[in-house]
Amino acid sequence: MPVPTSPRAPADPLAIFGLLKPHFRALDQFLHGQLEQFEPEIRDMVAYCVDTSGKRLRPALVFFSGWQGEDVVPEPLVKLAAVIEMVHLATLVHDDIMDQADLRRGKPAASRAFGPDTAVLLGDALLAQALHIAAGFPTTAVCRYVSLSTRQVCTGEIMQTLARPDTPRDLRYYRRVIELKTAELFHVSCRLGAHLGESGPEFEAAAGTYGRHLGTGYQIYDDLTDFFGDEAKIGKTLGTDLASGKSTLPLLTLLERLGPADAQQLRREMSEGDTRQIGHRVAQMREFGVFEAVQDAIRSEIDSALRAIAPWSTTPTGRLLGQLADLLTHQATSLRKG
Amino acid sequence: MPVPTSPRAPADPLAIFGLLKPHFRALDQFLHGQLEQFEPEIRDMVAYCVDTSGKRLRPALVFFSGWQGEDVVPEPLVKLAAVIEMVHLATLVHDDIMDQADLRRGKPAASRAFGPDTAVLLGDALLAQALHIAAGFPTTAVCRYVSLSTRQVCTGEIMQTLARPDTPRDLRYYRRVIELKTAELFHVSCRLGAHLGESGPEFEAAAGTYGRHLGTGYQIYDDLTDFFGDEAKIGKTLGTDLASGKSTLPLLTLLERLGPADAQQLRREMSEGDTRQIGHRVAQMREFGVFEAVQDAIRSEIDSALRAIAPWSTTPTGRLLGQLADLLTHQATSLRKG
Numbered sequence: 148m149p150v151p152t153s154p155r156a157p158a159d160p161l162a163i164f165g166l167l168k169p170h171f172r173a174l175d176q177f178l179h180g181q182l183e184q185f186e187p188e189i190r191d192m193v194a195y196c197v198d199t200s201g202k203r204l205r206p207a208l209v210f211f212s213g214w215q216g217e218d219v220v221p222e223p224l225v226k227l228a229a230v231i232e233m234v235h236l237a238t239l240v241h242d243d244i245m246d247q248a249d250l251r252r253g254k255p256a257a258s259r260a261f262g263p264d265t266a267v268l269l270g271d272a273l274l275a276q277a278l279h280i281a282a283g284f285p286t287t288a289v290c291r292y293v294s295l296s297t298r299q300v301c302t303g304e305i306m307q308t309l310a311r312p313d314t315p316r317d318l319r320y321y322r323r324v325i326e327l328k329t330a331e332l333f334h335v336s337c338r339l340g341a342h343l344g345e346s347g348p349e350f351e352a353a354a355g356t357y358g359r360h361l362g363t364g365y366q367i368y369d370d371l372t373d374f375f376g377d378e379a380k381i382g383k384t385l386g387t388d389l390a391s392g393k394s395t396l397p398l399l400t401l402l403e404r405l406g407p408a409d410a411q412q413l414r415r416e417m418s419e420g421d422t423r424q425i426g427h428r429v430a431q432m433r434e435f436g437v438f439e440a441v442q443d444a445i446r447s448e449i450d451s452a453l454r455a456i457a458p459w460s461t462t463p464t465g466r467l468l469g470q471l472a473d474l475l476t477h478q479a480t481s482l483r484k485g
Numbered sequence: 486m487p488v489p490t491s492p493r494a495p496a497d498p499l500a501i502f503g504l505l506k507p508h509f510r511a512l513d514q515f516l517h518g519q520l521e522q523f524e525p526e527i528r529d530m531v532a533y534c535v536d537t538s539g540k541r542l543r544p545a546l547v548f549f550s551g552w553q554g555e556d557v558v559p560e561p562l563v564k565l566a567a568v569i570e571m572v573h574l575a576t577l578v579h580d581d582i583m584d585q586a587d588l589r590r591g592k593p594a595a596s597r598a599f600g601p602d603t604a605v606l607l608g609d610a611l612l613a614q615a616l617h618i619a620a621g622f623p624t625t626a627v628c629r630y631v632s633l634s635t636r637q638v639c640t641g642e643i644m645q646t647l648a649r650p651d652t653p654r655d656l657r658y659y660r661r662v663i664e665l666k667t668a669e670l671f672h673v674s675c676r677l678g679a680h681l682g683e684s685g686p687e688f689e690a691a692a693g694t695y696g697r698h699l700g701t702g703y704q705i706y707d708d709l710t711d712f713f714g715d716e717a718k719i720g721k722t723l724g725t726d727l728a729s730g731k732s733t734l735p736l737l738t739l740l741e742r743l744g745p746a747d748a749q750q751l752r753r754e755m756s757e758g759d760t761r762q763i764g765h766r767v768a769q770m771r772e773f774g775v776f777e778a779v780q781d782a783i784r785s786e787i788d789s790a791l792r793a794i795a796p797w798s799t800t801p802t803g804r805l806l807g808q809l810a811d812l813l814t815h816q817a818t819s820l821r822k823g
Contacts, residue, residue: 186640186665188647241609245602264583267605268643271579274609275636278616282628290620290628298613302524305606309526327524 163470166217170210171203173225174232181229184276192269196240196257197233204365205231205336211471212340212354214464223343226280227289231336233277234297238304240270245308246391292339296331303328307393316394316417325366326359333362337468346464356455357468361475364448368479370395371441374429375482386425389417396441397432404435429485438484445479501808504555508548509541511563512570519567522614530607534578534595535571542703543569546674549809550692551682552802561681564618565627569674571615572635576642578608583646584729630677634669641666645731654732654755663704664697671700675806684802694793695806699813702786706817708733709779712767713820724763727755734779735770742773767823776822783817 178197185193206228213224242248243256244263250256258266274297281290306314306324314320337358341351373388374397388395394417402410416424432438449472459465516535523531544566551562580586581594582601588594596604612635619627644652644662652658675696679689711726712735726733732755740748754762770776787810797803 186637188644188661189640192643238609241605244605264646265643267579267582267608268639268646270605271576271608271612272636272639272643274612275632275639279629279632279636282620282625282632284625287620287622287625287628290616290625294613294617294620298610298617299524301606301610301613302527305530305603305610306526308602308606323526 161474163211163467163474164207166467167207167210169218169220170225170228171206173220174203174206174228177225177229178232181233181276181280184279185272189269189272192257192261192265193272195260196236196269196273198252198254201232201236201252203228203232205235205332207471208333208336208358208361208468209340211464211467212337212358213342213344213346214467215344216463221343223284224340226283227339227343230277230281230289230293231332231339233273233280234293234300235332237270237273237277238297238300240266240273242304244270245304246387288342289339292335296335299327299331300329303331316399316414318396318399321394321396321399322363325363325370329366330359330362333365334359337361341464344464350456350459350464353455353459354464354468357452357472360448360452360455361472364445364452364475364479367396367441367445367448368475368482371397371438371445371479371482373397374432375438375484385429386422389425389428390420390422392417392420396444397437398428400437400440401428401432401435404437405431433485438482442479442482446476449476499812501549501805501812502545504805505545505548507556507558508563508566509544511558512541512544512566515563515567516570519571519614519618522617523610527607527610530595530599530603531610533598534574534607534611536590536592539570539574539590541566541570543573543670543674545809546671546696546699546806547678549802549805550675550678550696551680551684552805553682554801559681561622562678564621565677565681568615568619568627568631569670569677571611571618572631572638573670575608575611575615576635576638578604578611580642582608583642584725626680627677630673634673637665637669638667641669654737654752656734656737659732659734659737660701663701663708667704668697668700671703672697675699679802682802688794688797688802691793691797692802692806695790695810698786698790698793699810702783702790702813702817705734705779705783705786706813706820709735709776709783709817709820711735712770713776713822723767724760727763727766728758728760730755730758734782735775736766738775738778739766739770739773742775743769771823776820780817780820784814787814 182190182194182197209228209231210224213221215221239251240257243251244258244266248256249259257269261269278290278294281293284290303324303326306320307328334355335358338351338355341354370388373395374385376385389398398413398417402413405413413428415421416428452472453469456465456468460469520528520532520535547562547566547569551559553559577589578595581589582596582604586594587597592598595607599607616628616632619631622628641662641664644658645666672693673696676689676693679692708726711733712723714723727736736751736755740751743751751766753759754766790810791807794803794806798807
C-alpha cells in the first residue's frame with residue numbers, strides 16, 4: 148500500500164501553527180480566566196504552573212481535528228483544549244518532582260519553586276480542575292475519555308519509573324509505556340476534537356487512530372533527541388533518559404546490535420543510570436545504524452497516522468492533520484546525526 | 486433556638502454502622518471489581534492502596550443520606566460511595582508522602598512500600614479512576630461536584646503545609662483550611678447521596694449543610710486526638726500535628742490563653758515543629774480549659790449539623806444522620822482528658 152502524503156506540504160513546515168493564532172489566544176484567555184476559579188490562597192502558584200509558553204501540541208491536535216475554518220474559534224474546542232492542556236500541565240508538575248528537574252520552560256520547576264510536597268498537591272488541584280472543566284460539557288463524554296486517558300498516562304509513567312528487578316527492558320514493554328504515557332492523550336485530543344467538530348463517527352475513530360500513531364511517533368522522536376539534539380536543543384545535556392534509567396528505543400536498538408559482552412555492559416549502565424560512556428554510546432548508535440533505525444520507526448508511525456485519515460486527505464481538517472504529521476517528519480529528519 | 490437531638494439515641498453508638506453491613510459489602514465488591522479496570526502492570530499496587538479497612542465515614546454519609554431502607558442497597562449509591570472513597574484514598578496516598586508516614590491502616594504506607602515517586606503517580610491514577618467512575622453516571626452532576634471538592638481538598642492541604650512567612654496562623658485560617666480539606670468532601674457525600682436518593686432539592690441542600698458542619702466537627706475532633714488520645718489511639722505518638730507545623734485548634738486556643746512570652750515561645754515551637762515540650766503543652770491545655778473549649782467547638786458544629794436537618798428528624802434518613810452525629814458526640818466526649 149503506497150504511503151499517502153499530505154497534498155500541500157508547505158515551504159515552512161511551522162506555518163500551520165500560524166493558523167492557530169486566534170485559537171491559541173482564546174486558549175490563553177480561557178486558561179487565565181480559570182485562575183479565578185482556584186481559591187485565592189493558591190492562585191499565584193497555579194498561575195506559575197499555567198504558563199502558556201509550551202508547544203501546545205495537544206491543543207493544536209484538538210483545534211485541527213475539530214477545524215471549522217480559519218476565522219472560527221469554537222468555544223467547545225477551546226474548552227476541550229484547555230482541559231487536555233491542564234491535564235498535561237498537571238502531569239508535568241508531577242514528572243518534574245520525580246525527575247528532580249531544575250527547569251521547566253525556562254524557569255524553576257514548580258517542585259523547585261514551591262517544594263515537592265506543594266507540587267504534588269498543585270498537580271492534584273490542576274488535575275481536579277481540568278476534570279471540573281470537563282464536567283461542564285453537556286454530556287459526560289469528555290470527562291469519561293479524559294479521566295481514562297489520565298489514568299493511562301499515570302500508568303505509563305509508573306511503568307517507566309518502576310525499578311523492579313522483573314521489569315522487562317524490551318521493545319514490547321517500551322511500546323506499551325509510550326502508548327500509555329503519550330499516545331493515549333494524543334488519541335483523545337484528536338478523537339474528542341473531531342467529536343466536537345461533529346464530523347461523524349467514522350472520522351472520529353480515524354482521527355483517534357491518527358492521534359495514537361502521531362503520539363507514538365512523537366514520543367520516539369523525543370526519545371531520539373536525548374542522544375541526537377536538534378538545533379533548539381544545542382547545549383542541552385544529552386543522555387538524561389539513560390541517567391534516569393529509561394529504556395528508550397535508541398538504547399534498546401543499540402542493545403540489539405552490540406555483541407553479548409558489550410550489551411551486558413550497556414545493560415548495566417542503563418540499570419545504574421551510568422552516563423560516563425555516553426559519548427561512546429552515541430558514537431556506536433551512529434556507527435551501527437541506530438539513528439536511521441529509530442528514524443524509520445518514527446516514519447512508520449507517521450505513515451500509519453496518515454493512512455488512518457487518508458480518506459479525508461482532501462478535507463480541510465484532513466489536510467491540516469496531514470501537515471502536522473509532515474511537520475513531525477521534518478523535525479525528525481532535521482535531527483543532526485553528529 | 487433549642488438544639489435538636491436525635492430522637493432515638495442507641496445504647497451502642499456504633500450500632501448504626503451495623504445497618505450498613507450489606508452496603509459496605511457491596512462497596513467492597515465494587516472497589517475490588519474496579520481493580521480490573523486498571524492496567525495489569527499496576528493492578529497489585531492499586532489493590533495495595535484500595536484496602537477496605539478504613540472507617541468508611543464518607544461512604545456511610547452517602548448511604549445514610551440516600552437511605553432507601555435496610556435491605557435496599559441502591560447501585561448508584563454504591564458507585565457514588567466508591568467514587569468518594571477512592572478520591573479520599575488518593576489524597577491519603579499523597580498525604581503520606583508529605584507526612585513521611587510509615588504506616589497507614591496497619592501496613593507500610595504506599596510511599597514506603599513503592600517509593601514516593603510511584604506513590605505520586607498511584608494517587609493520580611486513583612484520582613483519575615474515581616472521576617472515570619463518576620463520569621459513568623447519566624449526568625455530569627457527580628463529576629462536577631466531586632472534581633470541585635477534590636480541588637478544594639488539595640487547596641486545603643496546600644494551605645496547611647504552606648510554610649511562607651506570611652501564612653497567618655490564626656483561627657480564621659484554620660477554619661478555612663478544615664472547611665476545604667475535610668468539610669467539603671463530607672458536604673458532597675451528603676448532598677450527592679441525597680440527590681441520588683431523590684429526596685428533593687430542599688433535603689439535598691440541608692444534607693449538604695449537615696455534612697459540612699459534621700465534617701468540620703470531625704476534623705476538630707481529629708485534631709484534638711493529637712493531644713488527647715482516645716482508647717483506640719493508646720500508644721499513638723501524640724503531637725504529630727505540632728511536629729509537622731500544623732496550627733490546629735487546640736494549639737491556637739492554647740496560644741490565646743498563654744501570657745505573651747510563653748505564647749511567643751509556643752509559636753516558635755509550632756513553626757519549628759519542636760515537640761520537646763509536648764507533655765508540658767498538653768498539661769497547659771488541661772489546666773487552661775483548652776480541652777473543654779475544643780470540645781465545645783465540636784459540639785457547636787454537631788449542633789449546627791443537626792439543626793440543618795431538624796425538619797427531617799423523624800424521617801428514616803434524618804434519624805440515621807442524627808445518630809451518626811450522636812456517634813461523633815459520643816467519641817468526642819469519651820476522649821480522656823488525662
